[in-house]
Amino acid sequence: MKRILLLNASAKNNGATEEILSIIKKEICDSYIVDSFCLGDLNISYCKGCKSCYKTCKCTQNDDVDVLISAMDSADIFVICAPSYWGDVPGQFKVFIDRCTVYSNTNPNPNRPVLQSGKKCYGIALRTGLRAMECEHIIECIHHWCGHMEVEMADSLYFCGINSKEDITVEKGHIVEKCDEWFT
Numbered sequence: 001m002k003r004i005l006l007l008n009a010s011a012k013n014n015g016a017t018e019e020i021l022s023i024i025k026k027e028i029c030d031s032y033i034v035d036s037f038c039l040g041d042l043n044i045s046y047c048k049g050c051k052s053c054y055k056t057c058k059c060t061q062n063d064d065v066d067v068l069i070s071a072m073d074s075a076d077i078f079v080i081c082a083p084s085y086w087g088d089v090p091g092q093f094k095v096f097i098d099r100c101t102v103y104s105n106t107n108p109n110p111n112r113p114v115l116q117s118g119k120k121c122y123g124i125a126l127r128t129g130l131r132a133m134e135c136e137h138i139i140e141c142i143h144h145w146c147g148h149m150e151v152e153m154a155d156s157l158y159f160c161g162i163n164s165k166e167d168i169t170v171e172k173g174h175i176v177e178k179c180d181e182w183f184t
């Protein structure tokens with residue numbers, strides 16, 4: 001069975017972001033092994049910018065980045081779902097992205113640790129406002145992370161006008177359709 005990692009890229013593990021991921025989980029759990037993470041439940045410190053990982057191929061900090069990266073390395077597919085915070089990705093997600101510097105193809109050390117090849121990522125963004133541009137920016141951030149982690153960004157989806165998890169109810173059909181398209 002292939003393995004899918006669902007990542008709630010915010011601190012809130014019971015809102016609209018989580019609701020989207022729960023619908024996906026329900027749709028795929030009979031056909032895939034599913035691992036779920038919410039960044040808010042993990043202990044991830046911000047990058048100090050020391051670049052010692054360029055020399056040592058290791059971060060000076062030991063925290064849950066290792067847990068998440070190890071789960072990512074075991075997964076075939078990632079689904080990363082992020083709400084817009086101030087027109088950008090939530091701070092917790094940016095902190096995680098910065099901490100991926102050791103694994104990134106911008107790390108000049110040829111011995112850097114890398115994710116196994118052949119992984120795919122699906123990005124999902126949501127926001128309260130109605131203009132699509134802000135969600136497209138979130139998707140672009142996920143795409144940018146994929147590029148430097150050498151993961152294929154397979155597709156994306158976004159929702160505008162979302163205030164709370166109740167607003168996801170009307171989107172359920174659309175999410176289920178996407179699951180059929182992406183995961184069967």
Ligand SMILES: Cc1cc2nc3c(=O)[nH]c(=O)nc-3n(C[C@H](O)[C@H](O)[C@H](O)COP(=O)(O)O)c2cc1C
Pocket residue numbers: 010012014015016017018083084085086087088126127128129130134162163164165
């Ligand atoms: C700190 C914060 C900042 C936000 N900034 C924006 C924003 O800039 N644009 C927007 O459309 N929605 C913004 N929102 C609304 C969220 O994107 C929206 O409510 C989303 O559904 C939250 O998902 P959640 O329920 O999983 O937390 C913000 C919410 C919070 C908590």
